[in-house]
Amino acid sequence: MLMLIGSLITLIGSIFLFLGALGILRMPDVYNRMQAGTKATTLGTILFLAGLALGYSHCTCWPRILTLILFIVFTNPISSHALARAAHHIGINLTEKSVTDKLAEDEAENGEKL
């Protein structure tokens, strides 16, 4: 019974992983791709690994899986932020549908690269 619940959680997590990859393919812009690829895959990985730790709890690998989940939760937004900042710095344009660009406004206001 516990294994069935864990497998369903893993299935939901794999669907989130697939949708994150689909966002990578379909979004029009580097920044939109970054948002889809980071948010959806973080949630998908949490659910995937939690379902595996729940279903295979007799193999006692859940402390390492918990460490892995915490590591991914802490490091994934940092790497995404660094990449988005670097992409803005080297001048990759936003898509035409975007409404505002706060970082460019602040840089124009201060007269220097932030």
Added chain:
Amino acid sequence: MAEIIYNISAIIALAGMIIALYRMVKGPSIADKAIALDVMTIISISLIVYIAAISQKIIYTDVALVYALISFIGVIAIARYLERGL
């Protein structure tokens, strides 16, 4: 029943990895390729832990942990290279 659902989830995650590989090959700029590489790394971490769980070998989860660490450092290095050179 539960094992079949686990296998279906792994196949769905693998399909997502193939889609991200297409974006990594095609992607117009370097940042696109780096993001697609990041997504592929996260999906492969999930699949490594899946293999570790179904084959009952705890030591494989250490591989996933080290792989997550190396991927994080690699993405930070790519971002720093793009921003001001190595």
